[in-house]
Amino acid sequence: MRIVFMGTPEFAVPSLKLLVEQNYDVVAVVTQPDRPKGRKKTLTPPPVKEAALSLGLPVLQPERMRSAEAVAAVAEYEPDLIVTAAYGQILPKAVLDLPRLGCINVHGSLLPKYRGGAPIQRSIINGESSTGVTIMYMAEGLDTGDMISSVELPITDEDTSGTMFEKLSAAGAELLGATLPSIIAGEAAAVPQQNELATYAPNLTRDDERIEWGKSARQLFNQVRGLSPMAGAFTFLHGEVFKVWTCAVQDGGGRADAAPGTVLGADASGIRVQTGDGVLVLKDIQPAGKRMMNAADWLKGARLETGTLFGDGGAA
Known part of the structure; x- marks a missing residue:
């Protein structure tokens, strides 16, 4: 089992660490490029890069995952499975077709609600009383793939996006660990989403x-x-x-x-x-x-x- 992991923010770090802790063969980590941060615009690596380097894993940071060079760089690792968590770019079909077991995503909502890049923030802004994590097969659309497993968590009045990121991040990693064996064995139940129930969570402006x-x-x-x-x-x-x-x-x-x-x-x-x-x-x-x-x-x-x-x- 050769796994390529793709993720960028702190939300994705527990899932990456779980793969390593459970002795999965993570052959490479793909994350966003370093970005300027703070008033001094200091070039800063994303949390997933820092975690990957601390674990001794090779890191790829393509500006555009859709570029031929980026696709070729991932293909060189011959992944059996690609696992993503808040990577921040839509994967092209050329990447989705690379692994024999497909690509799965750890998404911070109960799909089909809150497809998109800001599901946690928008669930709180919209006054939801609960949210969750869904592990899904990735498709070409925006978070439209078949669902494999999910877990629901309450949102209390004391919660902020920060606290829910931490809770959902941990819950997502735990769910990933519980779901991977069935995916690897080819026994995962893939449930199509009810598109008529879909809502969207675009990035905040x-x-x-x-x-x-x-x-x-x-x-x-x-x-x-x-x-x-x-x-x-x-x-x-x-x-x-x-x-x-x-x-x-x-x-x-x-x-x-x-x-x-x-x-x-x-x-x-x-x-x-x-x-x-x-x-x-x-x-x-x-x-x-x-x-x-x-x-x-x-x-x-x-x-x-x-x-x-x-x-x-x-x-x-």
Whole structure:
């Protein structure tokens, strides 16, 4: 069994490590190229590359998996099976056809719901009470292949994208370990997806991060959780970007005469803001040019008057 593993972010690392720990012959690891990160734009390897090198595995980093050179480089390893987890590129048919046992993917949703590149974030943003991991055979479409196995996990109000990434990453690796023997034996049950039930989770954009105060407090609470700790949700204060990292929904206390985005008060518990339905309490925030901090700490040195309006202008 010669396995080529493809993955990029931290989500994929437990699956790679499981393959090695269970003594599968991982002959190569394919991941995205190193990218500039941070204010200094330091060239940084993806987590899967770091894990692969620590395990002594050869690493390929093609810019485009669809290129003839990239396909040929993978073909040289003569894989019996290709395992992917959040690789970040759609595999061409030339790659899908390489391994005799096919290509399988560890996908962070309960397919056919949330096909696409941001299933975990969007499941939280959309207020889902549960999500999961599906192991599937890969096809040419976007996450359209037959399903092999799945596991469901709850999403609580305390969860963020960060906590769910960790939970689903671990659950995906465990599910992969339990599913591989049947795939290798040719006994895996391949269940076609019900395409009419499919929903999509496209990669997040800047518009997805922008707070629209006319939405309900609950919707905005889910948006903030779904964007933390990666991008963060943002609004504007006095024309400058103001990020919100954690928040809470307040029971009652709203004002029917206050426009959405109006500050109703601010104290040690946070900044209370009127929404289209209910009150959102901002807990951890990041004003323009500053680090993330607790709202109560920021209020010690900042003046925020009741009646101030968030979202008062400026382009993203």
